[in-house]
Amino acid sequence: DSGVTQTPKHLITATGQRVTLRCSPRSGDLSVYWYQQSLDQGLQFLIHYYNGEERAKGNILERFSAQQFPDLHSELNLSSLELGDSALYFCASREPSTDTQYFGPGTRLTVL
Amino acid sequence: KNEVEQSPQNLTAQEGEFITINCSYSVGISALHWLQQHPGGGIVSLFMLSSGKKKHGRLIATINIQEKHSSLHITASHPRDSAVYICAPPPLNKLVFGAGTILRVKS
Numbered sequence: 001d002s003g004v005t006q007t008p009k010h011l012i013t014a015t016g017q018r019v020t021l022r023c024s025p026r027s028g029d030l031s032v033y034w035y036q037q038s039l040d041q042g043l044q045f046l047i048h049y050y051n052g053e054e055r056a057k058g059n060i061l062e063r064f065s066a067q068q069f070p071d072l073h074s075e076l077n078l079s080s081l082e083l084g085d086s087a088l089y090f091c092a093s094r095e096p097s098t099d100t101q102y103f104g105p106g107t108r109l110t111v112l
Numbered sequence: 113k114n115e116v117e118q119s120p121q122n123l124t125a126q127e128g129e130f131i132t133i134n135c136s137y138s139v140g141i142s143a144l145h146w147l148q149q150h151p152g153g154g155i156v157s158l159f160m161l162s163s164g165k166k167k168h169g170r171l172i173a174t175i176n177i178q179e180k181h182s183s184l185h186i187t188a189s190h191p192r193d194s195a196v197y198i199c200a201p202p203p204l205n206k207l208v209f210g211a212g213t214i215l216r217v218k219s
Contacts, residue, residue: 103155
């Protein structure tokens with residue numbers, strides 16, 4: 001158990017819909033990273049938050065947005081969903097003294 | 113061209129064999145992560161190293177910053193080592209990940 005929690009574990013929805021994925025970092029970690037892993041592509045970085053502020057953006061689509069709340073949990077919002085958005089979505093938090101990242105178990109999103 | 117190249121892409125080994133997975137990168141970096149992703153999907157950070165060698169159980173990671181190369185070795189491999197192994201330079205808020213090496217260890 002990494003200490004990073006993600007909900008839900010699985011999500012099945014239809015094209016055009018909107019979903020929210022939730023992540024809670026390890027206690028004490030201020031960073032949250034979001035990643036997407038689809039079947040035909042490797043792990044791809046989406047966005048990084050640190051203590052409530054956006055720090056870096058990767059290949060995140062305009063239909064996707066994220067935020068980190070004062071209690072440090074983060075939500076990734078995916079809207080106008082397309083079939084190609086079906087993927088595993090991971091979040092991770094970083095332990096600053098060792099620079100080790102701890103990954104959550106992932107949310108498997110299926111868009112039908 | 114990806115800035116990080118892993119080899120081999122696929123590897124099948126017999127239980128007990130010594131395994132080496134290589135990671136080469138074209139950009140200058142100061143450190144490297146090795147990640148392990150099990151068939152169930154969960155990702156574990158194995159090592160973050162910036163020089164020399166690190167060992168954790170049967171896993172050994174080495175890095176040569178000047179030669180832009182890192183290796184992950186598994187001694188006395190076991191079927192539970194079957195996973196995808198991914199290398200990536202920190203911080204992990206970039207687009208640069210290795211494509212992964214799919215390792216299957218047969219009993």
